[in-house]
Amino acid sequence: MIDVQHLYAGYDHDILHDLSFSVLKGEMFGVLGPNGSGKTTLLKAINGTLPGVRGDIAIQGRPITRMTAKETAREMAVLPQHHDVSFSTTVEQTVLIGRYPYQKGLFKQWTNEDYRIAEEVMEQTGVTQFRHQSLLSLSGGERQRVFLAQALAQKPGILLLDEPTNHLDFSYQKQMLDALKQWSLKNGLTVVAIFHDLNLASLYCDRLLLLDQGKVKALQEPEIVLNEQHLSAVYRSDIHVHAHPSFSKPFTNVVPSFNEDKPKSILSPDELDVSKERVYYKSRQPLKCYSSAVLHPGFGWFEEFINVQVDHSFRCDDPAGYLMTEAERWGCQIHRTVGMMTAADVEDVSTEFMENEDFTLLVVVTAGTGNAVDVVHGSSHIQETVPGTINTWVFIDGHLSEQAYAQSLMTATEAKVRALMDMGINDPVTGTAATGTSTDSVLIAGTQQGATLEYGGTISSLGRAVGPAVYKATKEAAARYLNRKEDGI
């Protein structure tokens, strides 16, 4: 569709150096790069408005140098970065200008077809209600949508967009990009768009061209172009890349580098608050958490932690909602709170605290083993979520990698299993050794400051601390639970 070969272009000197790439029909092609890297210059070269271009640019196999302005305009429309809006035209007149490449004859008049298409594209871009208004009376975002309508009125096969979401609020950014994607998927519209927002580019583009000082740094699918090394080198700042939470695309974010005064060690067992109703811990700063909690499971940053005691007969359709109400009752800030529940007496909580050269560790366990299960015989149990559980909190004052989170969770689980085995706790249904209970929850929470802890496996420095601490705390909490049962309390 668009074929660029050995392109050199610029102004008094070359800005673009030896660019070669092709854009396929129906593709959404994103152009990325820092300020001044040559993105706009590239778009101008492609639409034939930049003089002195060297190399070859062809549209549908035809060199653009052999196309008239009208021919080029029928093939591609441009939405520039800045628009000159110094004189007053109405929205409808502005959109109709997009029909210029189709005008024939000496006396230029808009046809019914021109009006029909203008109507259609104003509808698609949500500007119909402004049709009789002057452009000068519109906001930046509204004007941007009018100029998109003008470009679409050209009925082009190719749309060149210079920062199309500039001035648009979140909802219109999404609306515009959804529409462009839809047109490219359904009608084969080819879109070449400059983006500053790496995440929007990642979500909507099939391929990305990353420019660095007028040269191709990377040209591939978003999964390959958006990697930390490329981005950090090109944008000269610390950029982190993660998996998008609900889409199979990379998700980027910048890491601020201002220094905040943070307390040195922020974990302390003295801050654990235990009452008959709940165990409560408030950290002195937000912790990065990974958990199977009832309230706010998964990854997130939290600073309040509650483990709420419920009755053995507790049944509830909305346990997270229940915990929210309880947390609110105790004055917790819901959005900052991770919540678990248990039928075990929370006053039997057991803690382990240790400090070493690299990091500090606080482990907090409540254990009820009424629902003990042998993992191999889960199918022998009825599927019912009844409270009776081992809840394990592992707080670490250190900087954990994602691998360390997963490995710490494994280490904590293995330690719990070992504790149950050593105590001879059996699955009451099968009589075989229990490996946990049916509703156990575990939390790994890191301060993400101080020593880097790359690993959390059993023989890593972190794992060597987590394993024995969880083992000891689980044994102690379970022993207290069993004693209470024996004593019939």
Ligand SMILES: Nc1ncnc2c1ncn2[C@@H]1O[C@H](COP(=O)(O)OP(=O)(O)OP(=O)(O)O)[C@@H](O)[C@H]1O
């Ligand atoms: N008309 C011009 N005359 C001379 N130099 C120019 C002209 N337009 C742009 N430049 C220079 O060319 C370089 C690339 O500019 P260009 O606008 O292509 O960058 P860009 O990647 O689109 O930047 P931004 O992200 O800031 O929009 C810059 O150094 C700029 O100063």
